[in-house]
Amino acid sequence: MAKTESTLKNMVLTLLVITGVAGASLGSMYELTKEPIAAAKLAKQQAAIKEVVPEFNNNPGEEVYEAQSKEGFTLKFFPAKKDNQLVGTAIETMTNTGFGGDVKIMVGLKPDGSIINYQVLEHKETPGLGTKMDVWFKTDKDNQSIVGKNPAKNNLTVSKDGGEVDAITAATISSRAFLDAVRVAYETYNQNNPAVEKGGKDESVE
Amino acid sequence: MRKEEKMNQWSNFSKGFFKENAVFTLLLGMCPTLGVTSSASNGLGMGLATTFVLVMSNLVIALIKNLIPDKVRIPAFIVVIATFVTIVEMTMQAYVPALFDSLGLFIPLIVVNCLVLGRAEAFASKNNLVSSIIDGLGMGLGFAMALTILGSVRELLGSGKLFGIVIYPEDYGMLVFVLAPGAFIALGYLIAFINRVKKTA
Numbered sequence: 001m002a003k004t005e006s007t008l009k010n011m012v013l014t015l016l017v018i019t020g021v022a023g024a025s026l027g028s029m030y031e032l033t034k035e036p037i038a039a040a041k042l043a044k045q046q047a048a049i050k051e052v053v054p055e056f057n058n059n060p061g062e063e064v065y066e067a068q069s070k071e072g073f074t075l076k077f078f079p080a081k082k083d084n085q086l087v088g089t090a091i092e093t094m095t096n097t098g099f100g101g102d103v104k105i106m107v108g109l110k111p112d113g114s115i116i117n118y119q120v121l122e123h124k125e126t127p128g129l130g131t132k133m134d135v136w137f138k139t140d141k142d143n144q145s146i147v148g149k150n151p152a153k154n155n156l157t158v159s160k161d162g163g164e165v166d167a168i169t170a171a172t173i174s175s176r177a178f179l180d181a182v183r184v185a186y187e188t189y190n191q192n193n194p195a196v197e198k199g200g201k202d203e204s205v206e
Numbered sequence: 207m208r209k210e211e212k213m214n215q216w217s218n219f220s221k222g223f224f225k226e227n228a229v230f231t232l233l234l235g236m237c238p239t240l241g242v243t244s245s246a247s248n249g250l251g252m253g254l255a256t257t258f259v260l261v262m263s264n265l266v267i268a269l270i271k272n273l274i275p276d277k278v279r280i281p282a283f284i285v286v287i288a289t290f291v292t293i294v295e296m297t298m299q300a301y302v303p304a305l306f307d308s309l310g311l312f313i314p315l316i317v318v319n320c321l322v323l324g325r326a327e328a329f330a331s332k333n334n335l336v337s338s339i340i341d342g343l344g345m346g347l348g349f350a351m352a353l354t355i356l357g358s359v360r361e362l363l364g365s366g367k368l369f370g371i372v373i374y375p376e377d378y379g380m381l382v383f384v385l386a387p388g389a390f391i392a393l394g395y396l397i398a399f400i401n402r403v404k405k406t407a
Contacts, residue, residue, distance in 0.1 A: 018274075022288070
């Protein structure tokens with residue numbers, strides 16, 4: 001087969017055909033993977049909810065409600081109930097102050113506002129440093145852990161900023177972002193649940 | 207005759223591992239090499255993703271090489287490569303979300319990996335289909351091997367783990383190896399070592 005010559009007509013035509021074929025194949029690939037991607041995201045969300053709240057027997061995904069934070073982020077609240085009694089709320093929260101942009105986490109709050117557990121959903125932090133946030137803040141070592149703390153009573157900022165949480169080694173910015181996302185969750189939660197008061201009556205801080 | 211051809215294809219395949227290894231000898235594709243190799247499994251994942259793109263783009267380019275006018279070959283190659291990269295990205299996101307979480311950021315960068323474009327330009331556009339596929343496979347697996355070695359060294363020295371398995375407590379790890387400078391240091395020593403081995407061999 002002879003080599004196609006580099007005339008204008010040939011060049012335009014070849015590029016047109018190549019980009020057309022590429023576009024078409026990507027379009028069909030997108031259609032093909034759309035559902036599995038959505039399913040994978042949903043499965044991750046469900047797993048994250050299970051991780052951050054105590055045992056429940058309702059479907060938090062169905063009772064989800066949304067609220068705007070002061071900063072303009074849209075937060076999702078998944079109330080977890082056992083026998084119609086609220087045992088905790090999984091909050092999908094975020095911040096845009098991460099080292100690599102947005103940080104999305106799921107944090108579980110008890111009805112009194114203390115932190116049950118958390119799960120990191122999405123971030124673009126540095127691998128090996130900021131990415132450690134997925135376990136760092138629930139490791140019970142020195143002042144790393146935020147589990148069981150209540151943002152109303154505890155100053156949940158990094159020790160460099162006068163708070164009481166140890167930042168991830170060499171990833172202070174990521175740590176700040178993480179704690180900021182927790183703060184956003186707590187504040188928005190309080191705004192939308194005025195009945196829930198700071199500290200609460202039941203002393204369930206572990 | 208037949209046998210000779212077989213031998214040629216074998217050396218065509220194996221050159222990617224040692225003689226013309228993309229990372230250790232040609233120093234191509236440094237961006238993903240230094241960027242993703244903070245752990246062995248990241249290195250392996252990135253290497254295999256690149257291998258797939260390399261084989262597929264070599265295949266397509268070997269097929270259409272005569273149809274593409276010379277003056278527009280580079281944009282044409284890039285479109286082909288970018289298409290396969292996006293396919294890899296979407297497939298990964300759909301079926302291996304865990305790997306996508308750790309590599310997601312770097313997958314689009316395969317497009318600008320000079321290794322892929324380099325093989326398209328230097329090999330696939332001049333050779334037949336079978337040789338091009340074998341070349342892509344050898345180069346890609348050689349790249350994956352280099353990334354896995356570098357990732358293992360960095361993970362072991364930096365965080366005391368190997369493929370996520372704890373070898374010694376993380377507190378004794380040298381943090382610098384997880385960071386970017388550690389990537390340069392580890393890569394430098396590895397290249398020196400490989401060169402030494404090559405000289406004596």
